[in-house]
Amino acid sequence: MTADTLRLPTPAPRLGWATVAAKEFADHLLSIRFLVLTVVLGLAALVPLYFVADRIRSLASEVSGAQAVFLALFTISGQQDVAFLEVDRFVGLVAPLLGVAFAFDAVNGERHEGTLPRLLSQPIYRDDVINGKFVAGLAVIAVVLTSVILVIAGFGLLRLGLVPAPSEILRIAAWLVATYLYVALWLAFGLLLSVVLRRAATSALIAFGSWILVTIFGPLIVSTVARVVAPLSSATSDAEALSLLGLQQLISRILPSTLYEELTLVILNPAVTGVSTPSTLGQYFQAQQQIPTLLSLDQSLLLVWPQAVALVALIVVCFAAAYVLFMRQEVRA
Amino acid sequence: MRAKRRLPGGPVGRPTVEAGGPVVVDAPIRARGLTKVYGDRTAVDRLDLDVRAGEIFGLLGQNGAGKTTTILMLLGLTEPTAGEARVVGLDPTRHPLEVKRRVGYLPDMVGFYGNLTGRENLRYTARLNRIPPAEAEVRIDEVLGQVDLAERADSRTDTYSRGMLQRLGIADALLKDPEILILDEPTASIDPLGVVEILRLLRRLVKERGMAILLSSHLLSQVQSVCDRVGIFASGRLIGLGTVDELAARFGGLATRLRVEVDPLVALDEGDFSDRLASIPGVSAVHRPGGPSDGWEVEVDPPGARDDVRRAVLRSMAEGDVPIVGISALVPSLDDIYRRALAETTAGGRAA
Numbered sequence: 001m002t003a004d005t006l007r008l009p010t011p012a013p014r015l016g017w018a019t020v021a022a023k024e025f026a027d028h029l030l031s032i033r034f035l036v037l038t039v040v041l042g043l044a045a046l047v048p049l050y051f052v053a054d055r056i057r058s059l060a061s062e063v064s065g066a067q068a069v070f071l072a073l074f075t076i077s078g079q080q081d082v083a084f085l086e087v088d089r090f091v092g093l094v095a096p097l098l099g100v101a102f103a104f105d106a107v108n109g110e111r112h113e114g115t116l117p118r119l120l121s122q123p124i125y126r127d128d129v130i131n132g133k134f135v136a137g138l139a140v141i142a143v144v145l146t147s148v149i150l151v152i153a154g155f156g157l158l159r160l161g162l163v164p165a166p167s168e169i170l171r172i173a174a175w176l177v178a179t180y181l182y183v184a185l186w187l188a189f190g191l192l193l194s195v196v197l198r199r200a201a202t203s204a205l206i207a208f209g210s211w212i213l214v215t216i217f218g219p220l221i222v223s224t225v226a227r228v229v230a231p232l233s234s235a236t237s238d239a240e241a242l243s244l245l246g247l248q249q250l251i252s253r254i255l256p257s258t259l260y261e262e263l264t265l266v267i268l269n270p271a272v273t274g275v276s277t278p279s280t281l282g283q284y285f286q287a288q289q290q291i292p293t294l295l296s297l298d299q300s301l302l303l304v305w306p307q308a309v310a311l312v313a314l315i316v317v318c319f320a321a322a323y324v325l326f327m328r329q330e331v332r333a
Numbered sequence: 334m335r336a337k338r339r340l341p342g343g344p345v346g347r348p349t350v351e352a353g354g355p356v357v358v359d360a361p362i363r364a365r366g367l368t369k370v371y372g373d374r375t376a377v378d379r380l381d382l383d384v385r386a387g388e389i390f391g392l393l394g395q396n397g398a399g400k401t402t403t404i405l406m407l408l409g410l411t412e413p414t415a416g417e418a419r420v421v422g423l424d425p426t427r428h429p430l431e432v433k434r435r436v437g438y439l440p441d442m443v444g445f446y447g448n449l450t451g452r453e454n455l456r457y458t459a460r461l462n463r464i465p466p467a468e469a470e471v472r473i474d475e476v477l478g479q480v481d482l483a484e485r486a487d488s489r490t491d492t493y494s495r496g497m498l499q500r501l502g503i504a505d506a507l508l509k510d511p512e513i514l515i516l517d518e519p520t521a522s523i524d525p526l527g528v529v530e531i532l533r534l535l536r537r538l539v540k541e542r543g544m545a546i547l548l549s550s551h552l553l554s555q556v557q558s559v560c561d562r563v564g565i566f567a568s569g570r571l572i573g574l575g576t577v578d579e580l581a582a583r584f585g586g587l588a589t590r591l592r593v594e595v596d597p598l599v600a601l602d603e604g605d606f607s608d609r610l611a612s613i614p615g616v617s618a619v620h621r622p623g624g625p626s627d628g629w630e631v632e633v634d635p636p637g638a639r640d641d642v643r644r645a646v647l648r649s650m651a652e653g654d655v656p657i658v659g660i661s662a663l664v665p666s667l668d669d670i671y672r673r674a675l676a677e678t679t680a681g682g683r684a685a
Binding site for chain 1: 401405408410411430431433434436438440441442443444445446447448449457458460461462463502505509
């Protein structure tokens with residue numbers, strides 16, 4: 001009996017993307033870049049963590065009885081005067097690499113290897129390829145981020161003997177989701193580059209260039225632009241100064257990194273009660289007089305809901321652009 | 334009525350006997366007025382083509398003649414600008430999945446995932462084709478054996494040579510047990526011995542399974558022995574279609590040449606010998622193409638006189654005591670035909 005006689009008429013595969021995603025996911029997990037990035041991201045989290053833990057211990061007497069001590073592990077700086085030695089900042093700095101690395105050669109890599117025509121000549125829809133690749137990327141960044149954040153939390157448990165309160169666990173989970181969205185945006189951006197650019201090297205270069213631009217030079221450039229567009233010196237009244245400040249903040253939110261920073265700030269710090277500049281003097285004074293309180297998670301989430309929605313919208317825009325361009329592209333270069 | 338889906342174990346691309354009565358089946362591949370325009374360049378210009386079940390059809394032409402574009406349109410990977418194609422009786426633009434399920438395709442410069450072994454690469458293809466895992470393993474072994482790659486099946490494909498990748502590509506195309514094979518430059522970058530083996534394999538597939546095979550090549554001489562019919566392609570247009578013999582007869586009467594070989598070690602008055610050949614009735618011209626071992630080429634006109642001329646040559650040689658070692662009809666190579674066809678069409682185009 002040959003294999004042929006066993007075959008029954010098969011329905012058109014509707015889960016082509018799942019097959020593509022499963023293969024891509026397995027490839028990612030076995031790839032060197034997975035290993036390297038997990039280590040890099042893990043180190044990026046552990047190095048500041050080491051200092052932070054020391055600092056927390058030295059401050060132990062002061063913080064005893066304070067609320068949300070476990071979250072301090074993520075948010076306070078390891079050195080009193082060095083602001084960037086914070087776990088959340090480090091993760092925010094390195095995490096985009098994760099997204100970019102698993103997508104920058106997704107499509108042009110296949111093109112270069114000559115596997116794309118072969119893949120597209122299999123009985124799957126064309127969008128199965130790009131959907132599958134995006135899903136695989138989403139899955140693998142979920143694995144990396146979750147494990148890194150679990151490592152941080154585990155480190156806190158072991159070294160500090162701190163047990164997070166349920167509300168803190170929820171906040172860390174929410175922060176994980178926010179980070180995940182931010183990385184997913186970079187993944188979608190990398191995917192877009194891999195569709196638009198014919199050479200993987202070019203798209204890697206542009207992706208890493210954008211990463212440096214956004215995370216390192218971005219704040220500098222954007223704040224300069226904001227100061228030029230809305231110079232505070234031109235304000236004649238306090239109210240006008242406030243509106244100019246609001247405009248500056250709006251401009252700074254062009255950067256997805258700003259959106260993510262605001263998300264992080266509010267989610268990881270229950271004491272933060274606002275991210276936007278007050279738009280009127282009345283609000284300004286109100287904020288000044290506010291009694292320090294701790295927000296519950298849902299209140300914090302309400303504060304940064306727009307930022308989260310903006311991140312999702314950006315992901316959708318990037319992925320949709322990649323999708324449309326891929327569907328319209330010729331199979332041959 | 335033709336069953337849309339193949340019955341288990343049913344013959345491929347052929348009328349099914351079970352259906353009863355004489356069944357008229359579309360050619361497995363049929364194109365009518367197929368046209369593809371990229372910007373201001375017409376890659377394929379009103380192509381009419383039929384590939385029948387059980388034949389190997391060669392699509393021949395230089396690089397950039399439109400062969401790959403034609404193939405992509407047949408697979409539904411590129412939409413035609415005009416005209417229509419039918420593959421296994423379906424429109425590939427509207428039913429791409431069904432067409433791709435039943436057609437095996439070897440792309441030009443086929444590639445595989447270098448981080449996977451040959452077997453793993455094929456396994457991925459099997460999954461994409463929804464072949465059940467147990468059956469897939471059997472089939473993978475089978476096709477790997479067919480292309481003689483069983484030994485290297487478990488090495489990563491980035492260690493394969495170009496020729497091995499090409500053979501793995503054929504295995505990959507065969508994996509889904511297709512009714513039609515479409516091979517884009519299957520013999521490119523394969524060593525001459527490998528070419529012979531691949532062509533032999535294709536011939537066997539056609540014979541055993543009644544498959545229809547469409548292959549494209551720019552190396553005309555390599556594939557002429559295996560193609561039942563060929564179509565000659567130049568700048569998007571089919572300028573010749575038929576068997577190699579038909580094309581030979583059509584383009585310049587190349588079939589009517591004889592080669593007369595003479596023992597090169599025996600001294601011979603060459604001028605006298607040429608004159609003697611030329612004086613035979615029916616001989617229109619005599620050439621001395623190369624060195625002594627190449628012999629003479631005799632052009633016969635009219636073509637029907639070939640056998641008479643052959644007899645006359647033999648008689649004349651016997652009388653003159655010329656040490657003749659061979660006399661044979663020259664089979665024109667496709668390269669010759671291609672060159673002539675191309676010259677003829679471009680000349681015709683200029684005249685018009």
